[in-house]
Amino acid sequence: MGMVLAGGEGKRLMPLTLDRAKPAVPFGGTYRLIDFCLSNLVNAGVRKIAVLTQYKSHSLDRHIAQLWRLNPLLGNYIATVPAQMRRGPRWFAGSADAIYQNVNLINDEQPEVICVFGADHIYRMDPQQMVDLHLQTGAGLTLAGIKVPVAEASAFGIIDSDADGRVSGFLEKPADPPTLPGDPKHCYASMGIYVFSTEALLDAIETDATDESSKHDLGGSIVPLMVQRGRACVYDFADNEVPGSTTRDRGYWRDVGDLDAYYDASMDLVTADPIFNLYNLEWPIYSWMPVLPPAKFVFDEDGRRGSAVDSLVSSGVIIAGGTVRRSVLSPGVFVHDGALVEDSVLMDSVVVEPGAVVRKAILDKNVRVAAGVHVDAEDAAGRGFTVSARGVVAVAKGQVVDAR
Numbered sequence: 001m002g003m004v005l006a007g008g009e010g011k012r013l014m015p016l017t018l019d020r021a022k023p024a025v026p027f028g029g030t031y032r033l034i035d036f037c038l039s040n041l042v043n044a045g046v047r048k049i050a051v052l053t054q055y056k057s058h059s060l061d062r063h064i065a066q067l068w069r070l071n072p073l074l075g076n077y078i079a080t081v082p083a084q085m086r087r088g089p090r091w092f093a094g095s096a097d098a099i100y101q102n103v104n105l106i107n108d109e110q111p112e113v114i115c116v117f118g119a120d121h122i123y124r125m126d127p128q129q130m131v132d133l134h135l136q137t138g139a140g141l142t143l144a145g146i147k148v149p150v151a152e153a154s155a156f157g158i159i160d161s162d163a164d165g166r167v168s169g170f171l172e173k174p175a176d177p178p179t180l181p182g183d184p185k186h187c188y189a190s191m192g193i194y195v196f197s198t199e200a201l202l203d204a205i206e207t208d209a210t211d212e213s214s215k216h217d218l219g220g221s222i223v224p225l226m227v228q229r230g231r232a233c234v235y236d237f238a239d240n241e242v243p244g245s246t247t248r249d250r251g252y253w254r255d256v257g258d259l260d261a262y263y264d265a266s267m268d269l270v271t272a273d274p275i276f277n278l279y280n281l282e283w284p285i286y287s288w289m290p291v292l293p294p295a296k297f298v299f300d301e302d303g304r305r306g307s308a309v310d311s312l313v314s315s316g317v318i319i320a321g322g323t324v325r326r327s328v329l330s331p332g333v334f335v336h337d338g339a340l341v342e343d344s345v346l347m348d349s350v351v352v353e354p355g356a357v358v359r360k361a362i363l364d365k366n367v368r369v370a371a372g373v374h375v376d377a378e379d380a381a382g383r384g385f386t387v388s389a390r391g392v393v394a395v396a397k398g399q400v401v402d403a404r
């Protein structure tokens with residue numbers, strides 16, 4: 001059974017999460033963040049999946065209802081599960097509490113193993129290989145770990161393990177992290193991907209629920225409890241073999257938790273040789289495709305030429321005499337005569353009017369940039385737009401950017 005934790009508020013991704021849960025944030029033109037996790041589970045044969053939601057979940061619920069309909073004849077399903085207050089009149093207090101409040105789902109299925117995955121990372125993985133290791137070791141919990149340089153360890157939960165993979169410690173964002181056996185330059189960072197034996201998970205969340213001092217969080221509460229009991233092992237993500245993968249994209253995993261990380265992952269997609277390969281059809285990433293006509297590029301005159309280079313261009317896009325470079329254009333975007341879009345992410349139905357310029361920006365759905373207006377870091381501060389630490393401008397859904 002799969003349980004996907006999709007209730008994240010995603011404050012560091014504001015304003016993209018102003019009107020939606022973090023797992024519902026669009027990515028790569030035609031995907032949502034949750035599509036990567038669900039595609040990995042479904043491709044691996046995990047097809048009884050509960051998606052636990054909470055924060056502004058309407059667009060996420062609708063996306064799953066439209067796209068992720070598995071065959072019920074075979075008992076398969078992907079179901080969104082909001083906080084049902086089965087344990088009292090309260091919302092989920094944390095990721096562990098989310099599972100605790102939905103124990104009935106586990107009791108209904110009686111699975112031997114439960115895959116508990118975060119919903120908002122960009123990666124390819126075959127979870128079955130991790131499940132196989134979990135069953136071989138007899139552990140109660142297996143954590144997926146990815147190697148990161150010691151200098152980056154303070155941004156992650158760090159796994160302390162021996163050469164056999166047994167976990168002896170778990171530290172949240174340590175200043176002095178434990179390194180890998182035989183490799184003093186790297187640490188194991190937790191990826192928010194867990195495989196539990198059902199009995200171990202149920203016992204741990206029952207124990208945690210009675211601890212009033214607990215944060216009721218999987219990483220902060222349940223994992224340390226399992227480590228303390230000596231029942232945790234680590235799975236090295238580098239060992240995962242995904243069909244169709246290459247040496248370049250093997251082991252790719254990104255936590256797009258803030259605007260700069262989201263922007264960097266998006267810009268990787270438009271390079272000539274991206275690290276993450278969207279075109280691996282042996283392990284597809286599924287998404288819902290709107291019914292739209294093909295993309296269209298019109299006008300071929302000096303000074304008035306519709307063109308896009310080093311860019312992802314989705315269905316329904318019209319580039320009418322404008323220029324697009326190194327950008328991601330989602331379905332229904334319209335770039336008018338003489339407009340320029342560079343190094344940017346434009347979500348569904350954004351309109352860039354004649355002569356407007358958009359540089360190093362993320363424009364959420366239905367934004368309209370008026371004729372002749374510039375959207376970049378230089379102009380953003382005076383307009384009240386969000387600007388990231390590295391100068392990426394983010395404009396919230398539905399805004400009209402007019403001339404001053």
